[in-house]
Amino acid sequence: MIDTALIVEDEIFVALDIERILTEAGFRVAGIAADTPTALAAAAGCTFAFVDINLRDGATGSDIARTLTASGIRVIYVTANPAQITYPDAIGYVRKPFGETAIRAAADLATGRIPHDAANDDVVRLSSRAGG
Secondary structure, eight states: OOOEEEEEOSOHHHHHHHHHHHHHTTOEEEEEESSHHHHHHHOTTOSEEEEOSSBTTBSOHHHHHHHHHHTTOEEEEEESOGGGOOOTTSSEEEESSOOHHHHHHHHHHHTTSSOTTOOOTTSEEOOSSSOO
8 A cells, every 4th residue: 555645735846846755755645735625625545744834824734734633644744933833743843944855754754664763853753642
C-alpha cells in the first residue's frame, strides 16, 4: 500500500514543491488544498497531511489539523510561524523555508518509515502521542 498525502497550502509554488518531493520519494498525493472546505473534502483516504497555518481562509491550519487528526490522519505543519500553532497534537512541524530532506524526513516520520523518536533536526516534534 502506498501512503497518501494531503497538502494544505495556499502558496501554489510551495505546494507544488512539496508534491514533487513526496512523489519522488514514492508517496501518492491526493490533492492540494488552499482552504478548509477543500482540505476536508480531499482528506478521505489520506494517511498524512502537510498543513500550513495561514491559508486562503485565514489562520485555519490548526483547526484543519484538529479535524484531520480526529479522523486518523497524521499531521505535520509546514509553516514560517510555528508560534501560531494552537493544536499541538500534530506530529511536529517543518519550518519554511524548507529543504527536500526536511519534507522527506517528515513524511517518513508520519508514515512510520522511521520511528517517532529517531533523531532528526529537520522536523520539530510537538507530541509523542500523535506519531506513528
